[in-house]
Amino acid sequence: MRPCASRFRTSLVVAALMIGLPAVVAPPLAAAASPGAVPAATPGGSDQPGAKIRKQLKVSIKVEPEVLELQRSSKRTVALTFDDGPDPAWTPQVLALLRRYRAVATFCMVGEKVRAHPELVEQVVDAGMRLCDHSRTHPVSLVPIAEDQQRDEIVGARSDLSDVTKAAVPYFRAPGGNWSPEVIRIATKKKMQPLGWSVDPRDWSLPGAPVIVSRVQAGAQPGAIILMHDGGGPRQQTVTALRTLLPWLVDNGYSFSFPTK
Numbered sequence: 001m002r003p004c005a006s007r008f009r010t011s012l013v014v015a016a017l018m019i020g021l022p023a024v025v026a027p028p029l030a031a032a033a034s035p036g037a038v039p040a041a042t043p044g045g046s047d048q049p050g051a052k053i054r055k056q057l058k059v060s061i062k063v064e065p066e067v068l069e070l071q072r073s074s075k076r077t078v079a080l081t082f083d084d085g086p087d088p089a090w091t092p093q094v095l096a097l098l099r100r101y102r103a104v105a106t107f108c109m110v111g112e113k114v115r116a117h118p119e120l121v122e123q124v125v126d127a128g129m130r131l132c133d134h135s136r137t138h139p140v141s142l143v144p145i146a147e148d149q150q151r152d153e154i155v156g157a158r159s160d161l162s163d164v165t166k167a168a169v170p171y172f173r174a175p176g177g178n179w180s181p182e183v184i185r186i187a188t189k190k191k192m193q194p195l196g197w198s199v200d201p202r203d204w205s206l207p208g209a210p211v212i213v214s215r216v217q218a219g220a221q222p223g224a225i226i227l228m229h230d231g232g233g234p235r236q237q238t239v240t241a242l243r244t245l246l247p248w249l250v251d252n253g254y255s256f257s258f259p260t261k
Contacts, residue, residue, distance in 0.1 A: 054128055055125055055126065055128060055167065056125065056128065056129065056130045056131070056167055056168055056258075057125075057166055057167050057168060058168055059130065059168035059170040059258075061170050061193055061260055061261075062261060063170075063188050063191055063192065063193045064188075064193065064261065065184055065185070065188050065194075066184070066194065067179055067184070067194045067195070067196040068193055068194065068195050068196060068225070068259055068260075068261065069196035069197060069198050069225060070198040070223050070224065070225060071222075071223035071224075071225065071257070071259060071260060071261065072223060072261055073222050073223040073257075074222065075222060075255070075257075076222050076253050076254050076255065077222060077223065077254065077255050077256065077257040078220060078222075078223075078224045078225075078226055078249060078254050078255075078256060078257070079105075079106065079224070079225045079226065079256070079257050079258060079259040079260075080098075080103060080104070080105035080106070080226050080228070080256060081105060081106045081107075081108060081132070081173070081195070081197065081225060081226065081227055081228070081259070082094060082105055082106070082107050082108065082228050082229060082230040082231075083108040083134055083173065083227065083228070083229050083230070083231070083232065084108070084110055084113075084134065084138065084204075084229050084230070084231035084232030084233075085107060085109055085110070085113060085120070085229075085230040085231030085232075086107070086109055086113055086114065086117045086120035086121060086123075086124065086230070086231060087113065087117070087120075087230055087231035087232075087235070088117055088120060089235070090230045090231060090235040090236075090238070090239060091107075091117075091120050091123070091124065091230045091231065092120070092123065093239045094230045094235075094238075094239065094242065095123060095124065095127050095129075097239070097242045097243065097246060098127065098129070098246075099127060100246070101246040101247065101250055102256075103246060103249075103256040104128060104129060104130070104256050104257070104258060105129050105130075105256070106129065106130040106131070106132050106171060106195070106258055106259060107124050107129055107130070107131060107132065107230065108132035108133070108134035108171070108173045108195070109121065109131060109132065109133070109134055109157070109161065110134050110135060110136070110137070110138045110157065110231070111133075111135065111136035111137065111153075111156055111157030111159075111160035111161070112136060112137055112160075113231060114157070114160040114161055114164060115160055115163075115164075118163075118164035118165075121161065121164050121165050122164070122165060125165050125167040130167075130168070130170065130171070130258050131161055131165070131167055131168070131169045131170075131171075132169065132170075132171035132172065132173050132192075132195055133154060133157045133158045133161065133169055133171065133172040133173070133187075133192055134157065134172075134173050134175065135153040135154060135157050135174070135175050136152065136153045136154075136156040136157040136160065137153065138175045138232075139153065139175055140175065140176055140178075141174075141175060141176050141178035142154070142174055142175060142178065142180070142183050143178050143179070143180045143183065147182050147186075150182060150183055150186055151186050154172060154183070154186050154187055154190070154192075155186070155190060158172075158190055158192070169192060170191075170192060170193060171192055171193050171194075171195040171259065172187035172190070172192040172193070172194055172195065173194075173195045173196070174194070177196060177197070179194065179196075193259070195225070195259055196225065197225045197226065197227035198219065198221075198223075198224050198225050198226075199215070199216055199219035199220065199224050199225065199226040199227065200215075200219075200227045201215035201216050201219075201226075201227070201228065201241075202215070203228050203229055203235070203237060203238045203241065204229050204232060204233060206233075206234070206237055207237075208237060209237045209238075209240040209241040209244070210241075212228075212237060212238065212241035212245075213241045213244045213245055213248075216228075216241070216245050217245070217248065220249065220252075220254065225259055228241075228242075
C-alpha cells in the first residue's frame with residue numbers, strides 16, 4: 001500500500017474514535033499481479049484447458065500390430081511422452097510444468113524404477129497422465145535377446161505397474177525404439193499398443209536446453225508424438241526446455257492429447 005493511502009486510513013480511524021463511532025477499516029488493496037505471470041492452472045492434467053481432470057484408470061484404444069509413430073489427426077494436437085522414469089529428481093518437476101499449462105502426457109516407465117518409486121507412479125496417475133510399459137530393466141535393445149527374456153522384460157514391467165496402481169497401461173515402448181515382430185507380438189498380445197515417436201530432440205544426450213527447444217519446434221506438427229525423458233540421467237536441460245516449449249506450443253495453437261490413431 002502507498003504511504004498516502006495508509007495515512008488517510010489512519011486519520012479516519014482516529015476521527016471515528018474521537019466522536020464515539022465504531023471504526024470500520026476497509027481491507028487492504030489486493031496486490032497487483034506480477035507482469036507476465038501465468039494464471040494458475042487447474043491441478044492435474046487435462047486434454048483441453050479447463051477440462052475436468054480424469055484419472056486414466058480405464059483406457060479404450062484400438063491396439064494394432066504396428067508401431068504408432070504419428071497420429072492421424074487433422075486437429076492441431078501433439079502427444080508428449082516421457083521415458084525412463086519415474087525419477088524423484090525430475091518426474092515431479094515435469095508434472096508441475098504439465099499442470100501449469102494444462103497439458104497431458106504419457107509416461108513410459110521402467111519396471112525396476114516403478115518398484116523403487118511407487119509413490120511417483122501414483123503421482124503421475126493422480127495428475128491424469130497415462131502410463132506406458134518401457135521394459136523392466138531397459139536393455140539397449142530387446143531384439144537380440146531370447147524370446148522368453150523379451151517376454152520377461154515386457155510382461156514383467158507391466159506386472160510391476162499393475163502391482164502399484166489400478167491405472168491402465170495401454171502402451172508399450174521398446175527401449176531405444178528397437179522393434180522386432182516378436183516384440184510387437186508380445187506387446188499387442190497384452191493389449192498394449194506399440195508406441196514410437198515422430199519428434200526426437202535427443203534430450204538424453206544433453207545437447208543443451210536451447211537445442212532441445214529448437215529440435216522440438218522444428219518437428220512439431222498436428223499429430224506429432226514427441227519423445228523426451230524424465231529419467232535415465234540428469235534431466236535439468238529437459239525441464240528447462242519444457243519451460244519454453246509448453247507455452248510456445250500453447251501460443252501456436254496446439255493442444256495436448258494422448259497417442260492414438
